[in-house]
Amino acid sequence: MTASARPTIERLRIRNYRVLRDVTFDKLTPLTVLFGPNGSGKSTVFDVFAFLHEAFSTNLRRAWDRRNRIEQIRSRGTTGPIEFELICREDDGSPPVVYSLAIDEEHGVPVVVNEVVREWTPRQPSLEWRDILRFSRGSGSVYDEAAGRGTEESLDGSDLLAVSTLGQLSRHPKVAALRRFISGWYLSYISADNVRSLTEAGPQERLSETGDNLPNVVQFLQELHPDRLESILRVLGERVPGLERVESERLPDGRLLLRLKDRPFDQPIRAKFISDGTLKLLAYLTVLYDPDGASIVGIEEPENQLHPRLLYALAEEVRAAAGRSQMLVTTHSPYFADALRPEELWALYRDADGFTRNVRASDLPKVKAMVEAGGLLGALWMEGYFDAADPLRYGGRRR
DSSP states (O other): OTSSSOOOEEEEEEEEEEEEEEEEEOOOSSSSEEETTTTTTHHHHHHHHHHHHOOOOOOOHHHHTTTTTHHHHHHHHHHHSEEEEEEESSSSSSEEEEEEEEEEEEETTTEEEEEOOOOOOOEESEEEEEEEEEEEEEEEEEEETTEEEEEEEOOOOOOOOOHHHHTTTTTTTHHHHHHHHHHTTTOOOOOHHHOOOOOSSSSOOOOSSSSSTTHHHHHHHHHHHHHHHHHHHHHHHHHTTTEEEEEEETTTTSSEEEEEETTTOOEEEGGEEEEHHHHHHHHHHHHHTTTTTTTTEEOOOOTTTTGGGGHHHHHHHHHEEEEEETTEEEEHHHHTTOOGGGGGEEEEOTTSOOOOEEEEEEGOOHHHHHHHHHHEEEEEEETTGGGGGGGEETEEEOO
């Protein structure tokens, strides 16, 4: 995985993580959307990405403690470690790389039981897997590209991630690329209240998780990428008729203020007086039109505070962005689902034991046939064609 490549996840397996006792998402597409009843596990899948991102961008101990440690993380009634497996590719033509991670807890402290990176290497006359990294409890080996063999290494503690630690060294380029990939994910928890925040002046390249630096991002686009800001405003103007421009204004005290101007009026108005939906749509568009987008972008329930008629178009914007970043979205909205293809939509539901199960829409023959006949996924969902994901059912039984 080089810095210029666009790596993607092809497969994700999760074991013993809250309601995700054993869930696999295989053959992931550039756009992956999760839907299902409340409590079906959508947000938990989203949190798996957040957990891994936090563990890599800060440290494992912090991500672990924020989730109240093993008793709140491990699936109820189960034993053994929490496990994740990612199969990634640097690009469409590159061999797959597998990252496996198993974490347990001892005396309130997370312990990395196993951490493995393997690469599929073409060899004649057969294909073989080669270990790039293999660690357990703070010690193991990492492949030395220059020497062509594995070298033994030790970390300062059993709660440290080898990929995150050794990936900071230039002599391990493949491990470093995997570290950059995971630590570079962007996960959105945007709220309209945060978007209205007053911030210290100064351009910032990427929107924060909550969106509280939106004025800084607009300033960055104004100064360095005016063409991107123009595209954002064009799309926003199509969705919010009458909107003329968006600007960042520096106040005398050094703080930055976001203003929006409607065509009928002479003066722009402050963000605090703009509708929640308009501000959230602007925030989402800055993410989707990011000049240097993250490798993975996650958006949770984008329909909140947006008019239903905007959601079909927003889904199309998200799919367009999937040509630059792999997109993960959770939703309750049939209007958003109407714009999707069967291979992009996964239904999540809880079985009779209370754990999450998943099924792709394209793997449901009846749903696939209805879509081929002109049906829309959101409408089919509302009409009960996704039995397992019906919010009035639990464990396959009607409430």
